[in-house]
Amino acid sequence: MGLWSYILRRLALMVLVLFGVTAITFVLTHVVPVNPVLALVGDRAPQELVDKVYRELGLDKPLWTQYGIYMENLLQGNLGTSIASQRPVAEDLARYLPATMELALAAMLVAIFLGVPAGIVSAVYHNRWPDHVARILALGGVSLPVFFVALVFLAVFYVKLGWMPGPGQLSSYVVPPPRITGMVVLDALLTAHWTAFWNGLHHLIMPASVLGWSSAGIIARMLRSSLLEVLHADYVRTARAKGLPERTVILGHALRNALIPTVTVIGLAFGGLLQGAVLTETIFAWPGIGRYATLSVTQIDVPAVLGVTLVAALIYSLVNLLVDISYAYLDPRIHYG
Amino acid sequence: MKRPKAAFLALFAAGALLLAACGGGGTTPAGDAGSPAPGQYSRQDTVILAGEIGSAVTLDPQVAYETPSVSAATLMYQRLVKFPAGNTETPVGDAAESWDMSPDGLHWTFHLKKGIKFSTGRELTADDVVYTFVRAVSIPNDPAAWLVTQLGIDDTNVKDLVKAVDPYTVTIDLPEPFSPGAFLAVMANTVVGIVDSQEVQANEKDGDFGTGWLYNHSAGSGPYVLKDWTKDVQMEFVANANYVEGEPAIKRVIWKHIPEASARLDMLRTGEADIAENLTATQVESVQNDPNLKVFKAPAFSLTYVGMDVKNVPCLAKAECRNAIKYAIDYEGIVQKLLKGMGAPLQVAIPQGIFGYSDQVYFQRDVAKAKEFLAQAGYPNGFEVELLTSNGTVAGGIPAGSLANVIKANLADIGITVNIRQLESAQMYTEYRAHKVQMILAAWGMDYPDPQSFAAPFGDYQQKSLIWRLQDEDQALSDLVQRAAKLENTPERAALYAQFNDLLAETGPFAILYQPYEVRVYSGKLQNFVYDAVNGVAYWQMKKNP
Numbered sequence: 001m002g003l004w005s006y007i008l009r010r011l012a013l014m015v016l017v018l019f020g021v022t023a024i025t026f027v028l029t030h031v032v033p034v035n036p037v038l039a040l041v042g043d044r045a046p047q048e049l050v051d052k053v054y055r056e057l058g059l060d061k062p063l064w065t066q067y068g069i070y071m072e073n074l075l076q077g078n079l080g081t082s083i084a085s086q087r088p089v090a091e092d093l094a095r096y097l098p099a100t101m102e103l104a105l106a107a108m109l110v111a112i113f114l115g116v117p118a119g120i121v122s123a124v125y126h127n128r129w130p131d132h133v134a135r136i137l138a139l140g141g142v143s144l145p146v147f148f149v150a151l152v153f154l155a156v157f158y159v160k161l162g163w164m165p166g167p168g169q170l171s172s173y174v175v176p177p178p179r180i181t182g183m184v185v186l187d188a189l190l191t192a193h194w195t196a197f198w199n200g201l202h203h204l205i206m207p208a209s210v211l212g213w214s215s216a217g218i219i220a221r222m223l224r225s226s227l228l229e230v231l232h233a234d235y236v237r238t239a240r241a242k243g244l245p246e247r248t249v250i251l252g253h254a255l256r257n258a259l260i261p262t263v264t265v266i267g268l269a270f271g272g273l274l275q276g277a278v279l280t281e282t283i284f285a286w287p288g289i290g291r292y293a294t295l296s297v298t299q300i301d302v303p304a305v306l307g308v309t310l311v312a313a314l315i316y317s318l319v320n321l322l323v324d325i326s327y328a329y330l331d332p333r334i335h336y337g
Numbered sequence: 338m339k340r341p342k343a344a345f346l347a348l349f350a351a352g353a354l355l356l357a358a359c360g361g362g363g364t365t366p367a368g369d370a371g372s373p374a375p376g377q378y379s380r381q382d383t384v385i386l387a388g389e390i391g392s393a394v395t396l397d398p399q400v401a402y403e404t405p406s407v408s409a410a411t412l413m414y415q416r417l418v419k420f421p422a423g424n425t426e427t428p429v430g431d432a433a434e435s436w437d438m439s440p441d442g443l444h445w446t447f448h449l450k451k452g453i454k455f456s457t458g459r460e461l462t463a464d465d466v467v468y469t470f471v472r473a474v475s476i477p478n479d480p481a482a483w484l485v486t487q488l489g490i491d492d493t494n495v496k497d498l499v500k501a502v503d504p505y506t507v508t509i510d511l512p513e514p515f516s517p518g519a520f521l522a523v524m525a526n527t528v529v530g531i532v533d534s535q536e537v538q539a540n541e542k543d544g545d546f547g548t549g550w551l552y553n554h555s556a557g558s559g560p561y562v563l564k565d566w567t568k569d570v571q572m573e574f575v576a577n578a579n580y581v582e583g584e585p586a587i588k589r590v591i592w593k594h595i596p597e598a599s600a601r602l603d604m605l606r607t608g609e610a611d612i613a614e615n616l617t618a619t620q621v622e623s624v625q626n627d628p629n630l631k632v633f634k635a636p637a638f639s640l641t642y643v644g645m646d647v648k649n650v651p652c653l654a655k656a657e658c659r660n661a662i663k664y665a666i667d668y669e670g671i672v673q674k675l676l677k678g679m680g681a682p683l684q685v686a687i688p689q690g691i692f693g694y695s696d697q698v699y700f701q702r703d704v705a706k707a708k709e710f711l712a713q714a715g716y717p718n719g720f721e722v723e724l725l726t727s728n729g730t731v732a733g734g735i736p737a738g739s740l741a742n743v744i745k746a747n748l749a750d751i752g753i754t755v756n757i758r759q760l761e762s763a764q765m766y767t768e769y770r771a772h773k774v775q776m777i778l779a780a781w782g783m784d785y786p787d788p789q790s791f792a793a794p795f796g797d798y799q800q801k802s803l804i805w806r807l808q809d810e811d812q813a814l815s816d817l818v819q820r821a822a823k824l825e826n827t828p829e830r831a832a833l834y835a836q837f838n839d840l841l842a843e844t845g846p847f848a849i850l851y852q853p854y855e856v857r858v859y860s861g862k863l864q865n866f867v868y869d870a871v872n873g874v875a876y877w878q879m880k881k882n883p
Contacts, residue, residue, distance in 0.1 A: 033767065034761070034764040035770075036763065040480065042402065043762075043779075044781075044784055045483060046487075046800075047770065050770075056478060086478070095568070096569075151599055158603060159603050159606055159607055166603060166609050168570070168595075172593070282597055283596075285595045287594075291391075291569070291596065292569075
């Protein structure tokens with residue numbers, strides 16, 4: 001019961017946060033002295049046309065009137081129309097968000113799959129060679145720029161070795177699966193389009209690895225230091241004294257207690273994945289929200305920028321909520337009420 | 338004690354090898370065509386472009402205005418006239434067999450070819466042409482509409498001015514004189530790409546002229562038909578079996594949106610793509626010796642220039658001061674070192690390939706002469722000025738910032754201190770249009786291949802374009818442009834443009850830097866590869882070796 005009211009309280013707070021986010025973004029996008037119409041009609045269009053479209057888009061109205069209109073529409077679930085794409089923002093988001101979610105989730109899997117074992121190995125073999133290897137890999141993940149790794153991976157695994165497919169979500173000859181969630185691999189699985197499933201999965205590996213590696217580094221380093229701390233705790237000594245196998249001591253007693261800070265970091269890393277997605281999506285021609293966000297910002301496409309910001313804030317808030325709830329499962333001593 | 342630790346190591350190793358394992362076990366090699374299902378096209382019938390097509394807003398020919406959507410419309414729609422692939426000076430008939438102009442240039446009659454069929458199977462008639470013009474001027478928020486409305490044709494008078502006399506004859510009356518050369522060039526533009534009026538009207542919704550449907554469908558008579566468009570992913574076209582000049586040999590054309598230039602080149606190298614566009618100068622250099630790849634270069638119809646505001650900076654108000662800057666710039670160095678063959682010298686506002694072009698070199702870097710001019714202007718010790726440019730690339734695929742720094746260094750040699758400021762292009766153009774710049778480094782491209790598309794913005798302040806933005810109300814230039822506009826491409830018109838070029842170089846507020854090349858790198862398997870700045874790549878006349 002306590003947990004549910006906690007979740008409800010958090011969700012109510014989230015509405016306030018999102019409201020603040022729209023207000024700040026709206027003001028920020030209008031601080032820049034730029035005519036968004038020029039991004040739409042181009043530099044060569046005559047001034048009369050620019051002025052006409054400016055009025056048609058309602059950009060000549062005072063800032064607060066525009067914000068009022070925006071909020072009124074937003075409360076009715078209408079995110080407005082993108083200036084650049086001339087399509088409803090909600091439609092654009094629905095098209096781009098699934099691709100990014102698919103990439104981010106796959107990258108998260110890679111990050112956890114690489115980061116957690118690496119962290120454990122590092123701590124268990126503290127200051128011996130497996131620790132050094134894992135730490136070098138982790139350091140590489142954290143410090144090598146994503147775009148650089150992406151370009152090198154493409155040059156090596158795609159061009160030289162031919163193990164991996166090139167940019168994009170599917171090869172040209174593969175018929176895309178019917179759209180259900182918008183995530184190609186998942187849709188192919190759900191509709192049993194096996195060619196598309198394997199091809200899509202194959203295309204997903206490289207961008208997800210590039211993106212996941214950096215988060216894996218953060219996870220490994222965090223898990224290593226918290227495990228090292230926990231391994232010196234009294235209850236671990238007690239467990240060993242009881243004669244429990246080392247495996248049970250580490251995976252059962254130590255790991256669970258070391259996971260709380262790591263889970264926090266995983267939550268934060270998810271935010272980082274959304275950021276890293278901008279570059280990864282550009283290089284791997286991934287039709288995701290990162291590229292949509294970049295384009296919208298450079299074109300001062302206010303409705304699109306607001307839509308993206310709202311969605312990003314929403315995802316980030318939800319992930320944080322999820323992280324907080326998971327504490328209660330990881331550590332029974334934590335209660336919400 | 339040893340075994341559990343070994344298990345951890347194994348787990349770690351398994352995680353680390355995940356990529357390699359999945360990759361190595363993959364069943365489909367990259368770039369493989371696979372075997373086509375019945376009724377589908379094979380890789381051999383297909384040409385794949387690794388391109389930049391993300392800016393396409395709609396594929397409706399009357400609304401298409403961005404480069405990729407205009408190129409797509411060129412594949413799908415015939416116009417009354419067209420420029421043949423590789424020839425951008427003389428229009429020939431496309432849907433029209435022939436045409437006549439009245440002596441005063443106000444009345445045009447187009448005689449249509451008989452037997453042209455749309456991809457839908459219906460015959461193309463004069464009614465379709467009229468409907469196309471109605472669409473071109475009536476769709477709200479249409480960024481391309483001004484190409485037609487500048488002729489004096491708008492949604493209130495279009496039905497009186499564009500008429501179907503009989504099924505194969507269309508007349509167009511212009512309310513005011515308009516340059517005949519420019520008029521034909523507009524008739525060749527996709528903004529009047531002829532749509533199947535019955536098909537479009539059948540798909541109309543709430544009086545939208547079918548824009549919602551034509552957004553991602555096609556109803557034309559051009560060489561290709563739109564099969565599918567996934568925005569930001571790819572466009573797929575298939576050959577139009579009804580095309581009046583014969584069904585193209587390349588049965589399927591796929592344009593993939595690959596935003597990163599090096600990834601586009603990667604796809605070409607593996608054979609996954611057959612053509613790559615928008616590569617950087619360095620990348621083009623790197624493929625010169627690749628036996629499997631070929632490079633096609635054609636002059637782009639654009640130019641890069643430095644504009645000088647004649648009111649905001651006191652010195653720049655004087656022609657001597659502007660000439661000092663024109664003599665200080667190292668044009669040769671820019672073309673050779675920075676562009677590395679991705680551009681050609683150009684010092685007039687009308688680029689090569691357009692009537693009225695001249696290869697005259699008015700200015701060569703001469704520091705002594707530049708200083709002399711500066712002293713004549715009354716600023717022997719120079720002055721300080723801001724140079725505005727975008728934070729993207731300029732024509733020719735080089736960063737605007739690099740070019741701006743060359744200008745800065747060149748002008749420093751004659752004592753002028755340049756402060757570079759870089760903005761997003763939309764922001765830069767906002768300031769430019771509001772007369773708020775001191776100096777600007779920018780590019781200009783054409784809308785239709787007629788000198789008017791260049792001479793008017795650079796020379797006629799009454800057009801409220803480039804020269805007007807720089808606050809230079811030069812009456813002599815404006816008169817020359819307006820006189821030349823009224824003529825067809827005659828020797829008299831050529832003489833007027835020669836005068837215009839000289840005068841602009843002498844007194845104008847522009848230092849014109851170069852004309853970029855458009856470069857396409859393509860697979861050696863492709864035959865008859867032709868690219869030009871009006872039609873793009875002529876897929877319809879291409880062939881492919883196995």
